[in-house]
Amino acid sequence: MVQIIDPLLIAALALNFVTLGTSRIRAAIHAVALQGILLGLLPLFIHPHIGLRGILLVLGTFVLKGFVVPAFLVHAMREVEIQHEVTPFINYISSLLLGALGTGMALVFAHTLPLADEHTGLLIVPASLSMVWTGFLMLTTRRKAIMQVLGYLLLENGIFLFGLLLLEAMPFLVEIGVLLDLFTLVFVMGIIIHHISREFSSMSTDHLSELKE
Amino acid sequence: MAYLLIVFPLSLAALAFACPSNRLRPWLLPLGALGYLGLAVTAIVQASAGAVIAGLDDWLLLDALGKVVLGFLGTLYFLCSLYAPGYLQLRSERSNRVFCTSLFTMLAMMTIVTLSHHLGLMWVAMEATTLSTGPLLYFNRTSRSLEATWKYLLIGSVGIALALLGSFFLAYSSLKSGLESTLLFDQLIRDAPRLSPPWLHAAFVLLFIGYGTKMGLAPMHTWKPDAYGEVPGLVGTLLAGGVTTCAFVAVLRVYQICRAGAEAEFAREVMIFMGLLSMAVAAVFMVRQRDFKRMLAYSSVEHMGILVLGVGIGGTAVYGALLHLINNGLTKGILFLSAGNIHRAYGSKVTDDVRGAIKRVPFSGVLFLIGFLAITGSPPFGPFVSEFTILNTAIRDGQFLVGGLFLLMLNVVFIGMGATVLAVVQGEPPEKQDAHAFKDRMSTGVPILLFLGLVLMLGLYIPPALEALLREAAAFLEVKG
Numbered sequence: 001m002v003q004i005i006d007p008l009l010i011a012a013l014a015l016n017f018v019t020l021g022t023s024r025i026r027a028a029i030h031a032v033a034l035q036g037i038l039l040g041l042l043p044l045f046i047h048p049h050i051g052l053r054g055i056l057l058v059l060g061t062f063v064l065k066g067f068v069v070p071a072f073l074v075h076a077m078r079e080v081e082i083q084h085e086v087t088p089f090i091n092y093i094s095s096l097l098l099g100a101l102g103t104g105m106a107l108v109f110a111h112t113l114p115l116a117d118e119h120t121g122l123l124i125v126p127a128s129l130s131m132v133w134t135g136f137l138m139l140t141t142r143r144k145a146i147m148q149v150l151g152y153l154l155l156e157n158g159i160f161l162f163g164l165l166l167l168e169a170m171p172f173l174v175e176i177g178v179l180l181d182l183f184t185l186v187f188v189m190g191i192i193i194h195h196i197s198r199e200f201s202s203m204s205t206d207h208l209s210e211l212k213e
Numbered sequence: 214m215a216y217l218l219i220v221f222p223l224s225l226a227a228l229a230f231a232c233p234s235n236r237l238r239p240w241l242l243p244l245g246a247l248g249y250l251g252l253a254v255t256a257i258v259q260a261s262a263g264a265v266i267a268g269l270d271d272w273l274l275l276d277a278l279g280k281v282v283l284g285f286l287g288t289l290y291f292l293c294s295l296y297a298p299g300y301l302q303l304r305s306e307r308s309n310r311v312f313c314t315s316l317f318t319m320l321a322m323m324t325i326v327t328l329s330h331h332l333g334l335m336w337v338a339m340e341a342t343t344l345s346t347g348p349l350l351y352f353n354r355t356s357r358s359l360e361a362t363w364k365y366l367l368i369g370s371v372g373i374a375l376a377l378l379g380s381f382f383l384a385y386s387s388l389k390s391g392l393e394s395t396l397l398f399d400q401l402i403r404d405a406p407r408l409s410p411p412w413l414h415a416a417f418v419l420l421f422i423g424y425g426t427k428m429g430l431a432p433m434h435t436w437k438p439d440a441y442g443e444v445p446g447l448v449g450t451l452l453a454g455g456v457t458t459c460a461f462v463a464v465l466r467v468y469q470i471c472r473a474g475a476e477a478e479f480a481r482e483v484m485i486f487m488g489l490l491s492m493a494v495a496a497v498f499m500v501r502q503r504d505f506k507r508m509l510a511y512s513s514v515e516h517m518g519i520l521v522l523g524v525g526i527g528g529t530a531v532y533g534a535l536l537h538l539i540n541n542g543l544t545k546g547i548l549f550l551s552a553g554n555i556h557r558a559y560g561s562k563v564t565d566d567v568r569g570a571i572k573r574v575p576f577s578g579v580l581f582l583i584g585f586l587a588i589t590g591s592p593p594f595g596p597f598v599s600e601f602t603i604l605n606t607a608i609r610d611g612q613f614l615v616g617g618l619f620l621l622m623l624n625v626v627f628i629g630m631g632a633t634v635l636a637v638v639q640g641e642p643p644e645k646q647d648a649h650a651f652k653d654r655m656s657t658g659v660p661i662l663l664f665l666g667l668v669l670m671l672g673l674y675i676p677p678a679l680e681a682l683l684r685e686a687a688a689f690l691e692v693k694g
Contacts, residue, residue, distance in 0.1 A: 112411065113411055113412060113415065114389060114409060114411060114412075115389070116385075116388055116389050116391075132378065136371075139367070139371065145363070148367065152367070152370065152371065152374070155371065155374050156374060158378075159374055159377050159378045159381065162378060162381050162382075162385075163381050165381075165385060165388075166381060166384050166385060166388065166394060168394075
């Protein structure tokens with residue numbers, strides 16, 4: 001079972017780059033959704049004797065990360081009639097290079113952190129750090145609100161991945177708290193995006209620059 | 214009792230949501246806040262008499278630090294709620310259903326953060342605080358308040374996401390050491406010396422940055438001027454006094470774990486450095502600040518810096534920091550509420566348009582000026598005592614550089630803030646003023662006066678009961694392992 005974890009993680013990491021490299025918002029949403037589904041399946045392989053609680057977690061993650069949140073984002077995208085991120089602050093090639101650099105650094109940094117015996121040799125920690133990094137990149141370099149929300153989702157995915165190491169030790173409340181908050185947050189942000197679009201008739205956060213020194 | 218403190222505001226939130234009358238609903242706020250204050254005081258008295266106020270298998274526990282913060286939150290919230298009916302009456306054209314509901318939800322969540330002895334639960338409550346304050350920021354429905362809300366939610370949730378990653382790292386540090394993996398606070402302190410140092414190190418950095426973002430420490434403070442600049446004064450007070458205080462509690466919990474472990478000296482240095490950095494950044498941005506509500510936001514950045522600095526210095530300064538927590542929150546009440554009144558009277562919050570506030574709104578103008586003197590540490594007000602305690606400890610412990618920088622920054626802030634405040638209150642008001650403009654009235658004046666009364670009292674006389682609570686909390690924070 002363990003052999004399948006690393007390929008799954010590599011696929012999830014590849015999706016980081018799809019998200020970073022595309023200007024089409026719909027493609028980015030789908031990439032993040034697929035990544036969520038892959039991560040949602042992981043607990044089944046990491047903890048073979050997972051129990052009912054674990055199964056519920058897998059189901060919850062699967063449905064929320066894979067379907068509910070993406071559907072919500074696609075809906076928001078249709079609502080405001082925006083398909084592309086045209087001019088990010090950093091162009092796509094540089095984004096991809098920075099993403100690759102971050103992933104490399106994540107590998108090096110994860111090496112300096114001592115892992116418990118049962119987790120050594122797995123890609124989980126570097127993959128999670130790399131997702132966090134990619135999330136930050138998206139958050140800081142994209143202009144469109146939806147792309148920033150996607151960056152936030154990547155960040156959350158990375159954190160969720162790390163949390164999987166602690167699944168046996170962590171109480172359910174915390175796990176479900178993560179999912180619920182993720183959901184509500186995107187919900188609230190969705191509403192706000194809606195309002196941004198009504199106020200400015202476009203969804204770019206560029207308009208949000210009235211308040212500064 | 215612990216459950217009651219949380220369920221009571223939550224049920225009031227439900228009641229506020231169900232209440233059909235826009236005119237009656239705001240009156241729920243002072244009533245509910247009074248009830249909450251009563252509950253909080255009862256809980257503190259019971260806990261001081263030796264009763265254990267706990268719940269959820271000790272995930273919730275009222276400890277020495279919790280007693281101080283709970284009492285403070287109850288008082289702050291009550292005084293703010295007195296201002297609410299008068300304020301919402303002025304805004305009667307707008308539904309206040311979501312506003313009142315969010316205010317009560319926020320109170321419940323702040324209570325959970327205060328009582329929480331489980332880092333995961335604390336995190337969930339902190340996130341919920343962020344979410345419940347979102348609608349409060351957007352109350353004015355303008356594009357500027359929308360921008361402020363967006364930045365607040367995005368930066369706040371990224372901070373909170375980092376805090377979660379930090380919590381995971383912390384849990385992993387005990388897993389790595391072969392200990393039973395836990396996020397229970399008391400157990401973590403007990404285990405702290407045996408936690409895996411690299412993980413603890415990384416966890417502290419992430420948690421400090423995460424909760425520091427919610428506190429508004431520089432350089433993670435960028436949401437603050439926008440948010441505080443656009444919110445109603447009432448919400449500003451609750452953010453600057455309440456939410457940031459809860460984030461500070463979170464930082465303190467993390468700091469305590471690190472102090473008990475191998476990272477004590479590192480954590481202490483980070484606290485001192487970040488404290489001074491926040492003060493310096495605030496001082497720079499306060500000089501020549503034309504927008505007086507943004508100025509208050511930078512003042513909040515400065516005082517959050519003072520809080521972590523005080524804790525970093527250690528010893529008696531921890532007592533000073535806890536006292537300053539109360540003083541700062543209450544003084545912010547004077548400043549934000551009177552600034553809100555002035556803003557309303559002029560329809561502007563930049564010093565180009567606002568002059569002569571003492572003539573146009575004499576009551577708010579004078580209180581704004583007094584609030585400025587109090588917050589910058591002039592005697593005989595409360596902040597003077599707490600800031601002096603911190604400074605005194607730094608000098609006595611031989612930390613001359615830290616003490617000197619602290620004093621220098623306080624002076625720069627005094628001069629910078631003074632220029633803006635004097636520009637607002639002095640001079641001749643601009644000619645044009647329509648007949649329906651806001652005038653001082655009882656409902657929006659008296660609550661500020663009550664804030665002032667408390668700040669003045671804390672400068673002259675600290676009641677023995679409060680003194681005992683503060684000493685107990687400071688001792689609790691200073692205990693090692």
